[in-house]
Amino acid sequence: MSGLGLRSPVMVASGCGGTGRELAPFTDLDGLAFVTRTLTSGARSGGPTPRLVESPSGFLNAVGLHNPGLTVFCETELRWLVRAGAQVFVSIAGSSLAEYAELSRSLGRTPGIAGVEVNLSVPDPEGAGVFDAREPYLAASAISVVRRELPRDLPVLAKLRLDVSRAVETARAVSEAGASAVVLGNALPAAMPDGRPAGLSGPALRPVALRCVLEVVRALPGVAVIGAGGVESTDHAREHLRAGAVAVQVGTALLHDPTTVSRLVSDLAGAPHLVRGSDSDHRDQHHHRDLHDHHAPDPHDPGRDHDRRTDLRSPAE
């Protein structure tokens, strides 16, 4: 197994699942791996409109990391997601390594999360005012800072750009720095028709994403890879899994059809990656306790390990 504790090989990609509540009418969140929109320390109101523009078989987005900030998120969206039973991977981006450390320290004290995803692929880091992680060694620095601040058993996903020429190099650097898995990849740097920097996502990227996954899996067989980019059908998910990915993330497809994830989860239910069969009553009790203890978390509480499932693995192991 990947060691990520995933109960299904299908994850909701960052920025496309809303707060979770909006997806809930269309997808059962219980047991679903849900990556939150990217959070920063303080709230951000995002970029001007239009923020999302149709492009052939894709979307150009310039949402600008619109988010309520980590603290508000933990009190509102996170609580709700945990209560709904989602396996929450919190996506973060910082403006500096110090901010990554600060974000990770808070997350290390936050019960109920299943992992952290580090967004190292913001299409326009300067514009967004976040740490520029385009160089592999800078991406690796961010991951080692995050890794240092988090409990060893908490998975850290490194979300990389679909950068065909440097995917292997970056994947190697971040996994040596402690990433539990690499996510390939995020929206490609692009431009809005009016010239503003944007990210291109959607089916247009699918072959590029698959290529990156194949290269990384081949070059780095020990690294867990999660495929992302234009996945919208069971066949697309299977292409990634056959290529050696341990899971796929579904993003843009949800904007077109909000039921995509539930469809894929049930279609792939027979896949060997699925380790359903957890005792949900038992899990609910833990959620309850997590929420109850929210203001007085005990990082040494042995129950936390159980919550994060026993097949978690520290990258150093």
Added chain:
Amino acid sequence: MPDVVPTRALPDRGPVHATGEVLATRRAGAYRVLTLAVPGIPERFRPGQFVAVSLDTAHLARRPLWIHRVRATGTHGATLEVVVEPCGVGGRWLSALPQGARLPVTGPLGRPFALPRESVPCLLVGEGYAAAALFSLAERLRDRECPVTMLVAARDEAHLLSALEARRLARSVTVVTEDGSVGSRGTAATHVGAALDASGAPVVYAAGAASTLAVVAREASARGVSSQVALERPMPCATGLCHACVVPVLGGDGGVLQVRACLEGPALPGDRVLWDELG
């Protein structure tokens, strides 16, 4: 200002995503009216809400459509009527759909209009195809014994939606066109002040271009009238997932909040929207 009760969707009335079938398609002036059978949506619908349709995977943005009418039919259960302007890729695609075509539909979406607690006179201002959003509202208000006045506006007669239908639902109807081809010459914005004065309504509901809604909200506020505006923004997902449809509104604490038109709207209190910052 009168008390308006927000009619929040109940959890069991959340949206559904289902395959719809085009039962009928007809021309209405410059528009196309599609009658759709989509299981689950008509039963959940409340005035002010809308549906979104998906085209194909080459065109990912979903198209939000106002619901013109919900009708009970013998054979298909309740059906929806949506109004399409044959402009742009989506509008042309939808307008060309033949009877019997099937398409994915999500709805009902958004927060419906807040209704007055008491039977008070109401003014409804509709512009172009967006006026579609007001017809089921007029029916609902009439059922609550609120005297309804309507102002329907369009650039010309071809773009005027259902003036006859408006006469059936409202006590008094004013029709205005920019070219004067029918009714008085002018726009919704130039006539709303007079309509507010004449109707004496303490509540105005409006649907149309953002610039028109801004004028409606301003004229209403100047008279101490509360306004509910159905705001159209680009809505690529229409389900609250992408945060692309944000509208700046005045929060309770005086700060600016970015709310999603597809989720916290499309019906919003006009005096809360920061029109100058809408972009």
